[in-house]
Every structure is written in C-alpha cells, then in structure tokens.
Amino acid sequence: RAPADGRLTRGAALIATGVLLTTLCGVWVSLSYxxxxxxxxxxxxxxxxxxxxxxxxxxxxxxxxxxxxxxxxxxxxxxxxxxxxx
Known part of the structure; x- marks a missing residue:
C-alpha cells in the first residue's frame, strides 16, 4: 500500500513488478501447454x-x-x- 504521497518505495515497486511479471509468465506458460x-x-x-x-x-x-x-x-x-x- 502506498503512503499518503502516493509513491511506492523502491523495494515495494520491485516486489510489485516481480509479482506482475511472475503472473504474466505463469499465464503465458499455461496457455502454451x-x-x-x-x-x-x-x-x-x-x-x-x-x-x-x-x-x-x-x-x-x-x-x-x-x-x-x-x-x-x-x-x-x-x-x-x-x-x-x-
């Protein structure tokens, strides 16, 4: 969750990006098979x-x-x- 200024910390942004990429890769692999x-x-x-x-x-x-x-x-x-x- 972002603080009051609406900006994520660098670590939180990396985690959110990792979750998004992992989800997209999982969907891609499942559709491939x-x-x-x-x-x-x-x-x-x-x-x-x-x-x-x-x-x-x-x-x-x-x-x-x-x-x-x-x-x-x-x-x-x-x-x-x-x-x-x-």
Missing part, C-alpha cells in the same frame, strides 16, 4: 509447421517464438473474448 479446438485443427497444425520451417527441422528460435505466440493467442482468445465482451 493448453490446447483447444482451434489448435488441434489440421489447418492450425499445418500453419505452425509452415511457420517453423517447411523442411521439418527444428527451425530458428525466432520461428519457434512466433509459432508459440500464435498458439498462445489462439488459446487465449477463447478465454479473453468472453471477458472483454461482458
């Missing part, structure tokens, strides 16, 4: 394979990050859309 009907579809699987590289190799780290972002967005929309609509 969760599947839904979209991510199980053949079209989405084909898109991820194309994004990671057509040769079937592991691909570069950047391509794997982009594939993970697409997966997290596809799963996260199922949870975020109803919340935003309400």
């Amino acid at each position: 969760t599947d839904n009907a979209v991510t199980r579809s053949p079209l989405f699987t084909q898109m991820l394979q194309w994004a990671r590289g057509a040769d079937g190799a592991s691909g570069s780290a950047g391509r794997n990050v982009l594939a993970n972002i697409a997966h997290v967005v596809a799963v996260g929309q199922g949870y975020g859309y109803p919340i935003n609509e309400s």
Whole structure:
C-alpha cells in the first residue's frame, strides 16, 4: 500500500513488478501447454509447421517464438473474448 504521497518505495515497486511479471509468465506458460479446438485443427497444425520451417527441422528460435505466440493467442482468445465482451 502506498503512503499518503502516493509513491511506492523502491523495494515495494520491485516486489510489485516481480509479482506482475511472475503472473504474466505463469499465464503465458499455461496457455502454451493448453490446447483447444482451434489448435488441434489440421489447418492450425499445418500453419505452425509452415511457420517453423517447411523442411521439418527444428527451425530458428525466432520461428519457434512466433509459432508459440500464435498458439498462445489462439488459446487465449477463447478465454479473453468472453471477458472483454461482458
């Protein structure tokens, strides 16, 4: 809780930032390992394979990050859309 002047101490600000980042990382990891009907579809699987590289190799780290972002967005929309609509 901030004092009367509304400014957090340096330690409190670091703790608040740590809690926020830990929460965001936890949500990201949980969405990375969760599947839904979209991510199980053949079209989405084909898109991820194309994004990671057509040769079937592991691909570069950047391509794997982009594939993970697409997966997290596809799963996260199922949870975020109803919340935003309400």
